[in-house]
Each structure stands twice: as C-alpha cells, then as structure tokens.
Amino acid sequence: MKNFIITAVIFLMCSSLSSVSAQNSDSIAIRRIYNDALSDSTSYSILRYLTTKIGGRLAGSPQSLKAIQWAEQLMRGMKLDTVFLQECKVRHWVRGEKEVARVISGKTSLNLHVCALGGSIGTGKNGITAGVIEIRDYDELKKLGKDKVAGKIVFINHPADPTFYNTFGSYGGTAGYRVRGAVQAAYYGAIAMIDRSATPVHDNNPHTGIQHYADTVKKIPALSISTNDADKLSLLLRSDPELHIFVRTTCEELPETVSYNVIGEIRGAIHPEEIIAFGGHIDSWELGQGAHDDGAGLIESIDILRLYRSLGIKPAHTIRAVAFIDEEMEQRGAKAYVAASLLPQDGMNKVVHIAAIEADRGGFTPWGFSIDASNEQLKKVQGWKNLLLPYGLYSLEKGGSGVDVGPLKSQKVPLFGLVVDPQRYFDYHHSATDTFDKVNIRELQLGTAAMAALVYLIDTYGL
Amino acid sequence: MKNFIITAVIFLMCSSLSSVSAQNSDSIAIRRIYNDALSDSTSYSILRYLTTKIGGRLAGSPQSLKAIQWAEQLMRGMKLDTVFLQECKVRHWVRGEKEVARVISGKTSLNLHVCALGGSIGTGKNGITAGVIEIRDYDELKKLGKDKVAGKIVFINHPADPTFYNTFGSYGGTAGYRVRGAVQAAYYGAIAMIDRSATPVHDNNPHTGIQHYADTVKKIPALSISTNDADKLSLLLRSDPELHIFVRTTCEELPETVSYNVIGEIRGAIHPEEIIAFGGHIDSWELGQGAHDDGAGLIESIDILRLYRSLGIKPAHTIRAVAFIDEEMEQRGAKAYVAASLLPQDGMNKVVHIAAIEADRGGFTPWGFSIDASNEQLKKVQGWKNLLLPYGLYSLEKGGSGVDVGPLKSQKVPLFGLVVDPQRYFDYHHSATDTFDKVNIRELQLGTAAMAALVYLIDTYGL
Numbered sequence: 001m002k003n004f005i006i007t008a009v010i011f012l013m014c015s016s017l018s019s020v021s022a023q024n025s026d027s028i029a030i031r032r033i034y035n036d037a038l039s040d041s042t043s044y045s046i047l048r049y050l051t052t053k054i055g056g057r058l059a060g061s062p063q064s065l066k067a068i069q070w071a072e073q074l075m076r077g078m079k080l081d082t083v084f085l086q087e088c089k090v091r092h093w094v095r096g097e098k099e100v101a102r103v104i105s106g107k108t109s110l111n112l113h114v115c116a117l118g119g120s121i122g123t124g125k126n127g128i129t130a131g132v133i134e135i136r137d138y139d140e141l142k143k144l145g146k147d148k149v150a151g152k153i154v155f156i157n158h159p160a161d162p163t164f165y166n167t168f169g170s171y172g173g174t175a176g177y178r179v180r181g182a183v184q185a186a187y188y189g190a191i192a193m194i195d196r197s198a199t200p201v202h203d204n205n206p207h208t209g210i211q212h213y214a215d216t217v218k219k220i221p222a223l224s225i226s227t228n229d230a231d232k233l234s235l236l237l238r239s240d241p242e243l244h245i246f247v248r249t250t251c252e253e254l255p256e257t258v259s260y261n262v263i264g265e266i267r268g269a270i271h272p273e274e275i276i277a278f279g280g281h282i283d284s285w286e287l288g289q290g291a292h293d294d295g296a297g298l299i300e301s302i303d304i305l306r307l308y309r310s311l312g313i314k315p316a317h318t319i320r321a322v323a324f325i326d327e328e329m330e331q332r333g334a335k336a337y338v339a340a341s342l343l344p345q346d347g348m349n350k351v352v353h354i355a356a357i358e359a360d361r362g363g364f365t366p367w368g369f370s371i372d373a374s375n376e377q378l379k380k381v382q383g384w385k386n387l388l389l390p391y392g393l394y395s396l397e398k399g400g401s402g403v404d405v406g407p408l409k410s411q412k413v414p415l416f417g418l419v420v421d422p423q424r425y426f427d428y429h430h431s432a433t434d435t436f437d438k439v440n441i442r443e444l445q446l447g448t449a450a451m452a453a454l455v456y457l458i459d460t461y462g463l
Numbered sequence: 464m465k466n467f468i469i470t471a472v473i474f475l476m477c478s479s480l481s482s483v484s485a486q487n488s489d490s491i492a493i494r495r496i497y498n499d500a501l502s503d504s505t506s507y508s509i510l511r512y513l514t515t516k517i518g519g520r521l522a523g524s525p526q527s528l529k530a531i532q533w534a535e536q537l538m539r540g541m542k543l544d545t546v547f548l549q550e551c552k553v554r555h556w557v558r559g560e561k562e563v564a565r566v567i568s569g570k571t572s573l574n575l576h577v578c579a580l581g582g583s584i585g586t587g588k589n590g591i592t593a594g595v596i597e598i599r600d601y602d603e604l605k606k607l608g609k610d611k612v613a614g615k616i617v618f619i620n621h622p623a624d625p626t627f628y629n630t631f632g633s634y635g636g637t638a639g640y641r642v643r644g645a646v647q648a649a650y651y652g653a654i655a656m657i658d659r660s661a662t663p664v665h666d667n668n669p670h671t672g673i674q675h676y677a678d679t680v681k682k683i684p685a686l687s688i689s690t691n692d693a694d695k696l697s698l699l700l701r702s703d704p705e706l707h708i709f710v711r712t713t714c715e716e717l718p719e720t721v722s723y724n725v726i727g728e729i730r731g732a733i734h735p736e737e738i739i740a741f742g743g744h745i746d747s748w749e750l751g752q753g754a755h756d757d758g759a760g761l762i763e764s765i766d767i768l769r770l771y772r773s774l775g776i777k778p779a780h781t782i783r784a785v786a787f788i789d790e791e792m793e794q795r796g797a798k799a800y801v802a803a804s805l806l807p808q809d810g811m812n813k814v815v816h817i818a819a820i821e822a823d824r825g826g827f828t829p830w831g832f833s834i835d836a837s838n839e840q841l842k843k844v845q846g847w848k849n850l851l852l853p854y855g856l857y858s859l860e861k862g863g864s865g866v867d868v869g870p871l872k873s874q875k876v877p878l879f880g881l882v883v884d885p886q887r888y889f890d891y892h893h894s895a896t897d898t899f900d901k902v903n904i905r906e907l908q909l910g911t912a913a914m915a916a917l918v919y920l921i922d923t924y925g926l
Contacts, residue, residue: 034628038627038628039625039626162502163498165853165909167905200905365884367855390628392830394857421884423903423906427903443886443887446886
C-alpha cells in the first residue's frame with residue numbers, strides 16, 4: 001500500500017510537472033503569437049486597402065467581385081499551400097438612387113435621413129405619399145388593425161434598449177422589426193414600412209440590413225430611418241397626426257449572379273485532412289466601407305496565416321482562412337462552404353473539420369470566445385483559461401458562433417465565435433459610419449492574436 | 464452526534480440561503496445601477512461642456528479655475544449634502560507661443576511637429592540652433608560622453624514597445640525618458656533635449672507631459688516630437704549626421720498661484736464620519752481637451768453621486784466625489800487632500816477614509832479594479848466577483864491605484880484604481896487628439912456604473 005502511494009505520488013508529481021512544462025511552452029508560444037501580431041501592421045494596411053480602395057461590397061455587386069479577386073491575389077502572394085475559390089449563386093440587389101423621404105405637414109416640409117432596407121422593392125420612380133401610423137411594437141399594430149393601417153406608411157419606432165450590458169442583446173430586440181416589419185405592416189394593408197434604425201446612438205445615419213418578404217403577403221417598400229429623425233418624426237406626429245410622408249426608393253432585384261468564397265490554407269504536417277477553419281465575410285453593406293462588419297474579422301482571419309508563416313509554426317492540422325460571401329443577405333457562401341466541406345481535396349479522399357471559428361462582431365478588443373460544442377469540449381477549452389487570461393480572454397462560455405460557420409454544426413464540428421468588446425459595434429453597424437478610421441490598429445491586431453492562440457491550442461491538443 | 468450534524472447542516476443551509484439571498488439582492492441593486500447609468504446621458508453632456516467649452520485646463524491656468532468654479536456649481540446643483548473647496552498652491556507654467564523646430568540640412572529645411580514638455584524652460588525668443596545627437600537609451604548617451612554631447616541637442620528616440628498587451632507597460636518604458644531626459648542630456652552638456660512622444664501610434668501629434676529638472680544639473684529646454692517626425696529625423700540623420708535643428712520655445716514658469724480641489728458628498732446615514740472617496744483630476748494638459756485624461760474619470764466620479772440620488776440609494780457611509788487639481792504636474796491637490804483627510808468636518812470630530820477609488824486611465828470600457836489593500840481586503844473584494852463579472856469586471860487583482868488617492872496609503876486606506884481597456888489610451892494621451900469626440904457614451908456610462916457598483920458593495924459590506 002505504501003509503495004502504491006509513493007508510486008501514485010510520484011506519478012502525480014511527474015504528470016503535474018509535465019503539465020506545468022507544457023503550460024510553460026504553450027505560454028511562450030502564445031506570447032510569441034501576441035508579439036508578432038502586435039508588432040506587425042500588415043493587417044491594418046490590408047484592411048485600409050479593402051475598405052478605402054474597394055469600399056462597400058454587397059454580394060452580387062462589382063465591388064464584391066473586385067474584393068474576391070483581391071483576396072485571392074492577396075492569399076496567393078502569401079506562399080500558402082492552397083488557395084482556391086468556391087462558387088455559389090447570390091442575389092443581386094441594388095440600392096439605386098439616393099433615397100428620399102420628406103414629411104409634409106401643412107406648409108412645412110422636412111427631409112428625413114432614410115435608406116432602403118436590403119432586399120426591399122422600390123417605390124417606383126414617382127414615389128409614394130401617404131399618412132403615417134407610428135407603432136412601438138407588433139401588439140400596437142395588431143390593435144390598430146386593418147382599418148387604421150390600410151393605405152398608410154407604418155413607422156416602427158422601437159428604440160434600442162440601452163440597459164443591455166451586451167449591445168447584441170439590445171440588437172436582438174430591434175433587428176426583428178427590421179427583418180419582418182414590412183411583412184407585418186403589409187399584412188394589415190400598409191403600403192410602406194419605415195423602421196427606426198437598430199442602433200443605440202442618436203445621430204443622422206440610417207442603418208440598413210436585410211429584410212425578408214413572405215410569399216403570402218404583398219411586398220411593400222421597406223426603409224430605415226436615422227434615430228434622430230425617428231425622434232423628430234414621432235414629435236411631429238404628436239402635433240400633426242395627419243401629416244404625410246413622401247417616400248422614393250429605386251432599389252431593385254437584378255438576376256442572380258455568380259460569386260465565390262475565397263479560401264487559403266497552410267497544410268497540416270501530420271493530419272492534412274483535418275481542418276481548423278476560421279473566417280469572416282467578405283461582403284458588406286454598401287452605405288459604409290464594411291470596416292468593422294466584417295472587413296476586420298476577415299482580415300484578422302487571413303492574418304493568422306501570415307502570422308503562422310512569419311513565426312514558422314508548422315501546424316499539425318490544416319489551418320484555413322475563409323472569406324465567406326453573402327453573409328449579409330442569404331449566407332449562400334456559408335451554404336456552399338458546408339456543402340463542399342466533406343468533399344475530396346488535393347488527393348485526399350475526404351476532409352473533415354475539427355473546429356471552426358467565426359469573427360464577425362467587429363474589430364474591437366477581444367474578450368474570448370463563445371463556444372458551441374459538447375460539454376467535454378467546452379471544459380477542455382475552459383482548461384486553457386490560464387493561458388488566455390493574460391490577454392484579456394476571460395470569457396470562454398457556451399454560446400452561438402456565427403451564421404457563416406454555423407451550418408457546420410450539422411457535422412458536429414465544435415464552433416467558436418470571437419467575442420469582442422461590443423460597446424461600439426452598433427454605433428457603426430450597417431451605416432455610412434462603418435469606415436476604416438473607426439478601427440484601431442491594436443484592437444485589430446489583438447483579434448488576429450486571440451484567434452491564432454486558440455488555433456494553436458486546438459492544433460496542439462485537439463478538442 | 465446525529466443531532467449536531469443535523470443542526471450543523473441546517474445552520475449551513477440557512478447561512479448559505481441567506482448568502483444566496485444577499486447575493487440576489489446585491490445582484491438586483493447592481494443591475495439597477497447599470498440600468499440607470501446606461502439610460503442616463505447626463506455624464507456625457509457634462510463631459511462635452513467641460514472639454515469643448517472650457518477645454519484644456521492645466522493647473523494654474525485661468526481655464527483650470529473656470530473648470531473648478533464650474534465643477535463647484537455643478538455639484539451645488541445636484542442637491543448633495545456637502546460641497547466644498549480645498550485650497551492649495553500650484554505651479555503656473557505656461558506654454559507660450561506655438562513651438563518651432565526646423566531641420567536645417569544643406570539647402571533643405573523641414574519643420575517638425577514638436578511641443579514643449581511640461582515644466583520646461585524656453586529657448587528664449589531667438590531660439591537655438593545646434594547639431595543633433597540621436598540616442599535610443601541612456602547607455603548610448605553615457606557611451607557618447609561629454610565630448611560628443613556637449614553643445615548638441617540630444618534626440619532621444621526610444622519607441623514604445625508595441626508587444627505589451629497592456630499599453631501602460633509600454634508607457635512605463637518610455638515615459639522615463641520624457642521625465643528625466645533633459646537632466647540626463649544636460650549632465651553631458653547638451654543644450655536641449657527632444658524626446659520621441661510616448662505613444663504607440665504613428666502620427667504627427669507630439670505628446671506633452673511633465674518633465675523634471677534636478678538642482679545639480681543645468682536646466683535645458685525639453686521638447687517632445689511626434690512619432691512620425693522622430694522617424695523622419697532619424698532617417699535624415701543617417702544621410703546627414705551634421706544636420707542642425709533650430710528650436711524655439713517661449714514657455715515659462717510664472718509665480719505659484721492658488722487653486723482648489725472640489726469635493727461633493729452624500730452624507731452617510733449610519734457612519735457619516737466614514738468616507739468612501741472616488742475621483743479623477745480636473746486639471747489636464749492644454750494641447751487637447753483633457754477628455755480621456757481625465758475629464759472622463761472626473762465626470763464618472765461625479766456621476767456616481769447623481770446616480771445615487773436618482774436611484775434614491777441612501778449610503779450607510781459618506782460617499783464623496785473628489786475633483787483633484789494638479790495631477791499632471793505636482794499632485795499638489797492630492798497632497799492637500801491627504802493633509803486634510805483626518806480633520807474635523809461639519810461637527811464631526813474626525814473623519815476617516817474606509818476606501819478610495821481613482822479613475823484616471825481614460826473613459827474606456829471598464830475591466831475591473833486594481834487593488835492596493837491587505838490580502839484579507841483583496842480576498843473580500845474578489846469574493847464579489849460573481850456580482851461584477853456579468854458586467855465584464857473580471858479583473859480584481861493587486862495593483863496600484865493612482866497618484867491622487869495614493870497618499871492615503873499612509874493611513875492604510877484600501878485603495879482602488881478603475882481598470883479600463885488600455886488599448887487606445889496612449890493614442891490620445893497628453894496630445895491634441897485627446898478630445899471629446901474620442902469618448903464613447905456607453906464606455907463613459909459603464910465607468911460610472913462600475914465604480915458605483917464597487918462603492919455600493921463597500922458601503923454594504925465594508926472592507
């Protein structure tokens with residue numbers, strides 16, 4: 001018994017020592033990752049080019065194809081093992097001329113800052129004029145009923161709740177009105193829908209975003225109005241409930257067109273057929289430059305490959321950066337990606353994903369990862385906390401990843417979402433202010449480093 | 464024995480239940496604090512006034528007195544129990560005319576972006592012209608020695624190390640050259656010192672800050688040069704080591720003058736003589752607007768009192784916001800504060816501080832608190848982690864507080880520093896870019912909330 005105890009103690013000491021030593025070498029490896037990321041400004045320069053030279057790039061647009069071509073060339077210049085495109089069909093919606101919305105109240109007339117919502121039909125060149133019904137939520141719409149709503153423009157004035165610590169919670173409470181507001185309003189006979197922008201800030205910038213129609217309900221023009229003008233319109237309606245609004249949008253849906261995901265890889269030295277994927281989306285709304293959404297996440301992902309090459313790290317598994325197309329409208333890129341994800345590639349009969357990370361919450365200071373995986377996998381990742389905490393990555397909790405890597409869940413792939421400081425994201429999100437100058441170089445570099453550290457740990461220890 | 468065990472189990476269950484219930488009510492109280500802070504924009508409006516209407520406000524300046532008067536009026540309007548000023552003498556250094564520095568190399572001449580360092584003497588109206596010796600650190604200076612340095616302008620080109628995760632670490636490695644560079648250079652006979660700005664960013668803005676002379680060494684003009692121009696000058700020196708620089712600064716030290724801390728209190732309902740203090744500094748460098756340094760910390764502190772009144776929380780202990788004067792130069796306000804901190808006040812024989820919190824790291828997203836206290840006190844605060852973590856306050860570690868509350872350590876007062884995201888702070892710090900538009904309203908509101916939550920817990924449970 002005594003010998004057994006001594007043996008057990010020695011065994012425990014050794015395994016504990018070897019675990020300490022592994023922790024040390026991991027800690028050094030992660031320190032090197034951060035040193036490289038924080039010293040290298042490539043990602044910032046690349047993001048500058050994408051956002052200021054190519055600019056906004058909605059799927060289907062010439063700009064999106066330019067961005068795809070640029071991303072392919074960029075990755076081909078990085079001496080990766082594989083760079084390839086993945087084809088898919090995408091919608092081709094165009095905004096048309098600058099949108100107009102004008103309040104007509106007695107003899108006064110006031111222009112409002114509006115934009116068409118993504119996927120909306122236009123009003124026709126002559127525009128439409130109608131009275132306005134303001135509602136705060138669908139309950140109010142229901143109470144008003146068809147009698148009061150028919151023939152009117154429904155103005156959904158549901159402000160973002162500022163008390164959420166995490167602004168994504170607040171966004172969740174408003175985005176639904178943008179996505180389904182036109183269907184709900186049309187159901188009661190409205191002829192157009194204007195939604196208060198889904199943002200906590202008070203300014204003059206309307207925020208766009210996808211909206212969906214239903215087959216069973218008439219399609220009506222759907223717009224977003226800036227928060228300042230939503231407040232203004234609400235006040236005006238109190239003094240003149242009979243005021244009218246003239247709205248004119250010329251957006252339209254062109255025939256579907258071909259587009260592509262762009263993929264770059266460093267091949268795994270031991271398990272080339274096992275893939276750790278990470279990515280962001282290359283498309284963006286076109287009011288701004290798509291800097292935080294999602295130039296940052298895309299460029300951070302590509303920058304992981306640069307960093308691996310720069311440090312000479314040879315991954316055991318294949319590591320892969322993915323530029324997903326069409327996140328903003330239909331996630332056709334994500335669908336094409338999952339459809340191709342098990343197919344033979346380069347002489348390998350079958351490839352499988354062992355993990356996928358999505359970066360699509362802006363290029364802000366990373367806080368950790370949301371983890372969509374089994375409890376065992378979750379615990380394993382949480383076991384790396386001491387290695388990640390020195391870099392502020394304190395949050396390693398269960399949670400959704402993102403819509404681009406999400407479909408891989410059908411293959412039971414453990415999924416991750418890069419969690420970043422969410423306080424400023426919705427200030428810019430989908431609006432003209434989502435521009436390069438809003439991205440801080442260090443925050444962007446830390447995004448690269450955080451994901452590279454996780455990739456390193458998954459590559460070293462599996463999941 | 465059995466009865467004892469049952470009793471013990473019941474006792475443990477009850478104490479555990481009562482602890483759960485206390486946690487719940489604390490959790491609700493902290494949720495209310497965050498709801499109020501995130502819904503109220505008073506602090507943002509007040510900061511806008513201080514920074515854009517009063518602007519930069521170095522101790523001793525008319526602007527600083529305007530700010531003090533404004534802060535007093537502001538607090539008097541908040542229906543506090545006590546508002547008072549605390550007098551002290553401060554230096555009165557003035558920058559004078561816009562600084563000039565020009566490279567003269569052969570027939571070419573190039574203007575550099577420079578500013579005088581705080582407390583520096585001027586060059587005299589005619590300026591000075593001399594050759595330049597570039598050094599990276601004091602070892603290089605020592606090796607060059609008096610022969611090579613005498614009569615020259617010493618250019619200290621020590622770049623900030625970007626690899627620190629926490630930029631305060633990087634700042635620690637550069638600020639010393641600013642503070643002591645002139646003394647070191649003068650010791651070897653230099654006639655002026657130009658220091659590379661203590662910032663990780665690459666731009667054209669010189670960053671000022673205090674520099675100190677030594678009684679034993681001749682005073683020479685001390686300047687800061689923008690990082691872009693430091694790089695430029697370094698390159699020019701490689702092609703023309705004989706180039707000269709013309710420098711002209713007219714800064715000077717006027718006679719000391721009277722200034723004030725401003726203090727506002729809500730009196731404790733149970734222990735009025737026991738004080739929980741929190742504050743930031745009201746003075747700032749005058750190149751910018753003193754928005755992050757330290758308008759934000761000051762306004763967050765004052766906003767805690769607004770929040771307590773708004774929620775109708777009656778603290779058991781006296782809670783006190785302090786606007787410290789002269790943090791940037793000599794901390795005369797902090798010295799006056801500690802000197803008066805045990806004196807009788809309003810019929811109370813003696814007051815004592817039970818805690819003091821300093822907010823002076825910019826108005827960014829809070830991460831927690833650095834704690835300068837006994838191990839028992841540290842453990843007690845760390846025991847509140849579950850209450851603070853939902854608001855991102857994950858970092859509750861030993862560490863320094865700040866130079867304004869620091870002197871209270873002599874009374875063994877537990878001290879706290881509000882820890883915030885440090886990535887962007889030194890981009891703006893002490894430069895013309897530290898302006899109101901760099902402060903995000905939510906990040907500012909969260910600063911109020913984080914400190915108010917800590918104040919609430921200290922007030923409820925003591926330390």
